[in-house]
Amino acid sequence: xxxxxxxxxxxxxxxxxxxxxxxxxxxxxxxxxxxxxxxxxxxxxxxxxxxxxxxxxxxxxxxxxxxxxxxxxxxxxxxxxxxxxxxxxxxxxxxxxxxxxxxxxxxxxxxxxxxxxxxxxxxxxxxxxxxxxxxxxxxxxxxxxxxxxxxxxxxxxxxxxxxxxxxxxxxxxxxxxxxxxxxxxxxxxxxxxxxxxxxxxxxxxxxxxxxxxxxxxxxxxxxxxxxxxxxxxxxxxxxxxxxxxxxxxxxxxxxxxxxxxxxxxxxxxxxxxxxxxxx
Amino acid sequence: xxxxxxxxxxxxxxxxxxxxxxxxxxxxxxxxxxxxxxxxxxxxxxxxxxxxxxxxxxxxxxxxxxxxxxxxxxxxxxxxxxxxxxxxxxxxxxxxxxxxxxxxxxxxxxxxxxxxxxxxxxxxxxxxxxxxxxxxxxxxxxxxxxxxxxxxxxxxxxxxxxxxxxxxxxxxxxxxxxxxxxxxxxxxxxxxxxxxxxxxxxxxxxxxxxxxxxxxxxxxxxxxxxxxxxxxxxxxxxxxxxxxxxxxxxxxxxxxxxxxxxxxxxxxxxxxxxxxxxx
Numbered sequence: 001x002x003x004x005x006x007x008x009x010x011x012x013x014x015x016x017x018x019x020x021x022x023x024x025x026x027x028x029x030x031x032x033x034x035x036x037x038x039x040x041x042x043x044x045x046x047x048x049x050x051x052x053x054x055x056x057x058x059x060x061x062x063x064x065x066x067x068x069x070x071x072x073x074x075x076x077x078x079x080x081x082x083x084x085x086x087x088x089x090x091x092x093x094x095x096x097x098x099x100x101x102x103x104x105x106x107x108x109x110x111x112x113x114x115x116x117x118x119x120x121x122x123x124x125x126x127x128x129x130x131x132x133x134x135x136x137x138x139x140x141x142x143x144x145x146x147x148x149x150x151x152x153x154x155x156x157x158x159x160x161x162x163x164x165x166x167x168x169x170x171x172x173x174x175x176x177x178x179x180x181x182x183x184x185x186x187x188x189x190x191x192x193x194x195x196x197x198x199x200x201x202x203x204x205x206x207x208x209x210x211x212x213x214x215x216x217x218x219x220x221x222x223x224x225x226x227x228x229x230x231x232x233x234x235x236x237x238x239x240x241x242x243x244x245x246x247x248x249x250x251x252x253x254x255x256x257x258x259x260x261x262x263x264x265x266x267x268x269x270x271x272x273x274x275x276x277x278x279x
Numbered sequence: 280x281x282x283x284x285x286x287x288x289x290x291x292x293x294x295x296x297x298x299x300x301x302x303x304x305x306x307x308x309x310x311x312x313x314x315x316x317x318x319x320x321x322x323x324x325x326x327x328x329x330x331x332x333x334x335x336x337x338x339x340x341x342x343x344x345x346x347x348x349x350x351x352x353x354x355x356x357x358x359x360x361x362x363x364x365x366x367x368x369x370x371x372x373x374x375x376x377x378x379x380x381x382x383x384x385x386x387x388x389x390x391x392x393x394x395x396x397x398x399x400x401x402x403x404x405x406x407x408x409x410x411x412x413x414x415x416x417x418x419x420x421x422x423x424x425x426x427x428x429x430x431x432x433x434x435x436x437x438x439x440x441x442x443x444x445x446x447x448x449x450x451x452x453x454x455x456x457x458x459x460x461x462x463x464x465x466x467x468x469x470x471x472x473x474x475x476x477x478x479x480x481x482x483x484x485x486x487x488x489x490x491x492x493x494x495x496x497x498x499x500x501x502x503x504x505x506x507x508x509x510x511x512x513x514x515x516x517x518x519x520x521x522x523x524x525x526x527x528x529x530x531x532x533x534x535x536x537x538x539x540x541x542x543x544x545x546x547x548x549x550x551x552x553x554x555x556x557x558x
Contacts, residue, residue, distance in 0.1 A: 064530070065503045065551050067346030069373055069394050071366045086392060087350045091529065091553060092502060094348055096392070113365060113375070113394060115348050117502065119528075126527030127556075128460065128493075181407065214407075223371060223396065224344045226505040228532060228551055230525060246509060246544060248405030249398075250370065251343070253507060253547070265525060268532070270549055272344050272507055274370060277406075 002193035003160065007037060008044045010081065016052055017083050019045045023101075025076040029157040032073035035222045036202030037157075038112050039068050042097035043198050045081035050093055050118055053085060059120040060093040062197040066116035067226040074111045075101060092117040121197060121232050129230070132239050132259040135166050138186040142170040161206060162188050172212040181244040183210050186237045194235040195260070201227050203238055204256045204269040210242040211252060211275055218276035223251070227269035236261030250275060281472035282439065286316060287323045289360065295331055296362050298324045302380075304355040308436040311352035314501045315481030316436075317391050318347050321376035322477050324360035329372055329397055332364060338399040339372040341476040345395035346505040353390045354380060371396040400476060400511050408509070411518050411538040414445045417465040421449040440485060441467050451491040460523040462489050465516045473514040474539070480506050482517055483535045483548040489521040490531060490554055497555035502530070506548035515540030529554060 001009075007027055010019040021041060023033040043063045050056045084096045094117040103109040135141070141164035144152075152158060166184040171177055187203055188195070195203065204227045209220040239259040246253045252275045258267040280288075286306055289298040300320060302312040322342045329335045363375045373396040382388040414420070420443035423431070431437060445463040450456055466482055467474070474482065483506045488499040518538040525532045531554045537546040 067348075067394065067503065067505055069346075069365070069396065071368075071373065086348070086389065089350075094350065110365065115346065115392060115394060115503075117348065121528065124528035125556075128524060128526040128531075130524045224346065224394075224505070226346055226503070226549065228525075228549075230527060245407060245409045246507075246547070247407040248509060249400065249403035252407075268525070270505065270507075277404075 002189065002191040004189050004191060004193050004199065008041050010045055010048065012048065016049060019048065019081045020078065021081070022078050023074055023076050025156065027157050027160060028076065029155050030219055033076065034157040035070060035225065036205035038074050038099060039066060039114065039225065040198055040202040042081055042099055042112065042114055043116060043201060046083045046095045046097050046116060047118060047198065049083040049085060049095065056085070056088050056093060060118040062119060062121040062232065063201060063229055064092060064117050064119040064121065065226070065228050066114055066201055067224070068112055068114035069224050070112050070222050071110045074099070077101060079111070092119045121229065124231055126231065129265040130257060132263055133184060133241050135184055135239065138164045138237060141165055141186060142167055142173065147173060160190055162190050163207065169213060172215070177213045177215040179214060181210055181214050183207055183213050183242040185240055187240050188237050195233040195238055197229045197232055200229050200233060200258060200267040203240060203258055204267055205271065207240055207242055209273065210244045210254045214247065216275055216277065220273045220275050223272045223274060225269060225271040227267060229267045231264055231266045233260040233266045234262045247275065250277070281468070281470040283468050283470060283472050283478065287320050289324055289327065291327065295328060298327065298360045299357065300360070301357050302353055302355050304435065306436050306439060307355065308434050309498055312355065313436040314349060314504065315484035317353050317378060318345060318393065318504065319477055319481040321360055321378055321391065321393055322395060322480060325362045325374045325376050325395060326397060326477065328362040328364060328374065335364070335367050335372060339397040341398060341400040341511065342480060342508055343371060343396050343398040343400065344505070344507050345393055345480055346503070347391055347393035348503050349391050349501050350389045353378065356380060358390070371398045400508065403510055405510065408544040409536060411542055412463060412520050414463055414518065417443045417516060420444055420465060421446055421452065426452060439469055441469050442486065448492060451494070456492045456494040458493055460489055460493050462486055462492050462521040464519055466519050467516050474512040474517055476508045476511055479508050479512060479537060479546040482519060482537055483546055484550065486519055486521055488552065489523045489533045493526065495554055495556065499552040499554050502551045502553055504548060504550040506546060508546045510543055510545045512539040512545045513541045526554065529556070
């Protein structure tokens, strides 16, 4: 079993709306479990709930849109996902996902709450899509393995990925951010597992924060994240492009786009994150 | 009292999490109450709930982010907003909003569910923001009053607004869409009420669908909408710009940006909407 599949594996019990899993230390970034993995796990739970519901349209197997709000940082250890099916429509089936962990005082602490919709992204007829940016091939890009060891020590999550940054947007790693608010790279799972529509939601939040390219190296917690999946990705490398145009009041926006190995746009997102400005 | 304030007015009862209001026919667009008004009403309720909560930081008076999922079309008549305060943090206070109406069978029908966060947008220090597009002044733009009467008959909502479209993006109104997926215009409330941070969330969803500029004139229901408010708007005209780069599988994305009369970016959004393609 791939380590990604293992990390998002859930146990179902008698309650059809409740599933249990364990966050592993290997998926941490800084002092929290990677938010992308948390979202992917929540989607996994809603997908399983929809698939098990006898009244549900079984064709709605792909996450199409997800809006997630992060309340507290997820920690390694057991968690519970609670799901609620809100509406099964012709085009989309929509539900709510909540992830809890047990706090130090033994009480449940809410980590993330999200609403999202599943649909059928097979055999899509696509009329318009953004084209991928020009980028050198993966072998001419900067591997995350080349990052300073003290950086990698706080980003075990990056070891789960094979990430190659476009050298033109990797200057921040050697103290020379471009100050344009751009980051681009090639991405795939280190364990060789091919991307699917659920994994794309993690890939949208997998690159280093675009804030780094603005010279802002502090912790940039995701406050809200909304991702749209446009198509089922082809096997192979994903091409990820981040940008940001807005920064103010201690918050910034980060936009992400992903193309698959055939050059089709497969996912896009916008997140609002906190940012600490240098004094 | 302005007709906008009247339309978003809520009655609170004994339950601090429940408020009641009435959707007016005057705010309809097609066969539904305008989704922007529905979202604004939900935010109004969460804002009142937060303000009434003794444990809440009273500085969090401005909506900062909202993600709304539309389940069924809101109809003129009474509705109930149920709110839940999820977390009061230092930077943001986050809660959930649900709007119900009574269906034909007397049972409650969920219209919209949303998660959103309030914060303090006063005295923001802004480092980066997109600049407004070049547009002719309002008096040289195309007023919605010039739209065909049969179009206006199905869009009473437009009569609540003073909307002036940039002539370069209004060709669709005379059967000549630019096919670029762009729409721009000046916007203010017809009753003269000045914009505030809550009203901006409606303004993000107030222009005709950008689909019109792609020659797609069918109903484009909002499936999911996420809006970010960046600043408190100055009094006067709002400048709204819509774009879309993605269309496929019967769905499209619509991105909106709003600048206030001083040229500051005050809000932005992305929505996923359904679209019917010509056969």
